[in-house]
Amino acid sequence: MEISTVQLVAFGIVTAIMLISALLVVTARNIVHAVFFLIVTLFCVAGYFILLLADFLAAVQILIYVGAVVVLIVFGLILTRARVGQAIPMEEVRQRLWAVLVSLVFFGGASYALLNEKWPVVSVEKMEVTTTSKIADTLFNTYVLPFQVTSVLLLAGLIGAIVLAMREEK
Amino acid sequence: MSLLQTILVIIIELAAALGFIMVTALILIYMLRKVMGHMQARLGPIRVGPHGVLQTVADALKLFGKEDIIPAAADKWTFRIAPAIVFTASLATFSFIPFAPNIVAVNVDISLFFLLAISSLAVLGIVMAGWGSNNKYALLGGLRGVAQMISYEIPLVLSTLGVVMMTGSLNLIDIVEKQKTMYNIVPQFLGFAIFIVAALAKINRTPFDLPEAESELVAGYNTEYSGMRWAFFFLAEFVNIFIISALGTIVFLGGWNGFLISLPPWAWFMIKSYVLIFFVMWVWSTFPRFRADQLMDVGWKILLPLALLNIALTGLVILLREGRIF
Numbered sequence: 366m367e368i369s370t371v372q373l374v375a376f377g378i379v380t381a382i383m384l385i386s387a388l389l390v391v392t393a394r395n396i397v398h399a400v401f402f403l404i405v406t407l408f409c410v411a412g413y414f415i416l417l418l419a420d421f422l423a424a425v426q427i428l429i430y431v432g433a434v435v436v437l438i439v440f441g442l443i444l445t446r447a448r449v450g451q452a453i454p455m456e457e458v459r460q461r462l463w464a465v466l467v468s469l470v471f472f473g474g475a476s477y478a479l480l481n482e483k484w485p486v487v488s489v490e491k492m493e494v495t496t497t498s499k500i501a502d503t504l505f506n507t508y509v510l511p512f513q514v515t516s517v518l519l520l521a522g523l524i525g526a527i528v529l530a531m532r533e534e535k
Numbered sequence: 536m537s538l539l540q541t542i543l544v545i546i547i548e549l550a551a552a553l554g555f556i557m558v559t560a561l562i563l564i565y566m567l568r569k570v571m572g573h574m575q576a577r578l579g580p581i582r583v584g585p586h587g588v589l590q591t592v593a594d595a596l597k598l599f600g601k602e603d604i605i606p607a608a609a610d611k612w613t614f615r616i617a618p619a620i621v622f623t624a625s626l627a628t629f630s631f632i633p634f635a636p637n638i639v640a641v642n643v644d645i646s647l648f649f650l651l652a653i654s655s656l657a658v659l660g661i662v663m664a665g666w667g668s669n670n671k672y673a674l675l676g677g678l679r680g681v682a683q684m685i686s687y688e689i690p691l692v693l694s695t696l697g698v699v700m701m702t703g704s705l706n707l708i709d710i711v712e713k714q715k716t717m718y719n720i721v722p723q724f725l726g727f728a729i730f731i732v733a734a735l736a737k738i739n740r741t742p743f744d745l746p747e748a749e750s751e752l753v754a755g756y757n758t759e760y761s762g763m764r765w766a767f768f769f770l771a772e773f774v775n776i777f778i779i780s781a782l783g784t785i786v787f788l789g790g791w792n793g794f795l796i797s798l799p800p801w802a803w804f805m806i807k808s809y810v811l812i813f814f815v816m817w818v819w820s821t822f823p824r825f826r827a828d829q830l831m832d833v834g835w836k837i838l839l840p841l842a843l844l845n846i847a848l849t850g851l852v853i854l855l856r857e858g859r860i861f
Contacts, residue, residue, distance in 0.1 A: 370538050397666060401613070404659060420645055424652040432655030433685060439662050440681055443674070497645055497705060 376416055383409035397442055404435045421497045548640055552629055560773040563812065564591045567773075570813065571820040601762035606669060609759065613667030618760065618767035621660030625774040628654045632781050633708050635791050635800035645705040650782065651692050654737075657771065658684045661746070661756050664768070668759040676755025679827065680739060680746035686834040687736035687743075693842035694729035697849040698786050711790030718789040722852075725845045727787045729838050731814075734779045736834065738772070740815055742822040745830060780811035 386405035393399040407430040414423035504512050565580070565588060572579025580587030605614055631650040633639035643649055658681050665677015699705055701722065702713045710719075720727045736743035747755030757768045784790055784807040791800030798806075825833070 371541055374538065397610075398613075401663070420643055421648070424645060424648045428648075428652035428655055432652065432658060432688070436658050436662060436681055436685065439666070440678065443662070443666050443678065497648075 372416060375412070379409050379412040379416070383412075397439060400435060400439050400442065403438075404431055407431055407435065419496055421500055548630075549626075552626060552640060556626065556629060556770070556774050559777050560770045561591045561595065563773045563776060564594075566812070567816050567819070570816045574817070574820045595766070598763060598766040603762040603764060604759075606759050608669045610667040610669065613663045614759075615764075617660045617664035617667055618764045618771075619660075620663065621657050621771045622767040622774075624653060624656035624660065625771040625778065627656075628778050629774065631707065632778065633711070633785070633790070634804050636708065636712075638801055639708065642706075642708065646707045647695060647699065647705045647710065647786070650707070650778075651688075651695075654775075654778070655684070655688055657775070664760070665756040668756075670759050672752045672754070673756050673758045676746045676752045676758065679752075680756055683736055683739070683743060683746060683830060683834075686831060687733045687838070690729055690834065690838035690842045691733035691737055693839070693846060694726045694733060695782075695786050696842075697723045697726040697845050700846070700849050700853060707785050707790075711785055711792065714789040714792055718787065718792075720787045720789075723787060723845070723849070725841065725848075727783075729842050729845065730783060730787065732833070733838055734783065735815065735818065736830070738775045738779050738815075740776070741819045742825050743830060744824060745827060776812060776815055777808065780808045780815065783811050784808045 383406055386402045386409070389402040390399050390406060393402060407426065411423045411426040411431070414420075414426055568590070569579040569587075580590035583589040583593050605611060628650055630640035631643075631646045631653075633642070633646075639646075661680040661684070662677050665674045665680070668674070698710060698719045701719065702710045704710065704713075735741075739746050746752075747757070752758070757765055760768060781804075784804060788807045788811070790807075791804040793800070793803040
């Protein structure tokens, strides 16, 4: 696959922004700032999808993660505990060792899986122009059962949330 | 094309889009004042220039010269960046709109989906402005804005889905080309009705202007803003009115396809868009405001089920036509 200079430069910029913002997510002392940096990180993931010519996934990434999920996290934080301009006092971290261990194990496992998998590579010329219909086909034909099971799971979560919210009114 | 050329082209395109947006916003603000004025039995701006046409230009110059005040207790960076995010989201959304078969800044296969996705970024700027201002009115306005925009985004997206199913494409140009013989508003009237209501809510306009309800919240999420930063919010609002009207024109009103008299495609597109813009302003100056609970009821209990019904009906009709059932 021929990679043009533009793509390479774009990849570099996106990766740099993503790594810096990801680092800021964990180092920010103000939890709302951390969420804002998380948004930047997730937006950069959409940039990766675009570089990989997966336009549909990029739009989904923006619509769902940046536009909805993270905004709801901010929403929840603001409603519950985030005062403007104040760092939220965090409890002394006592599980540093475990955190490092878990991170290392996850990183090792993920790297091992990524490096050993034989990824199917398609040349740019043979690639299909649109990914939308292919994704729809996969979701609604090949993997229709897992797809439906996931939606039932989400429905259960939804009902659970409503039940929890209703309890106070009684 | 070399890297330098690519970047140069992008900069020129952005500058052109920015210029168009500025001019559009100025025209819309003048139009709103005149339309609203005459509907309320007054004249609207009349002093600056013939019939006050230069009033918004004068206002813009005034805003340029105003002091940019940042409250001492605000979260500085969040406060500063919020207007930029709101405006950038509008600018980026704008680039997907085709004005005529060959006048479109960015043409991708799924431009409708991209347009809707990028427009949802504005929510982020609003929540940042509301939280960063450290002001209870701003915070309430921001929270209301987010709740409303997320709730109404769902019926808005679903209402366009019927058209997408009929067209078989998410590309805005394809959608317009498919409407040569019949505009989508005829078979998709339910979709169009849902679209218009959800669109009014999505751009925070009357009767859904709770995020900036001036009688309760001073000005909502932009209470603490002044000068150019405030102007960015203001501009973004008017750009959003244009974008949503243009989207309605493309998806339901046949885009640049004309009838009876022959005009250049972009002229048809602009005429139809401005008819929708006039409709928005008409509603704006005549309707009272919803209550917050009514707002949520309309979104979740009326519009969403109707949008789902519309999708189911459209699917059924398509299957019947293709003879895949019965």
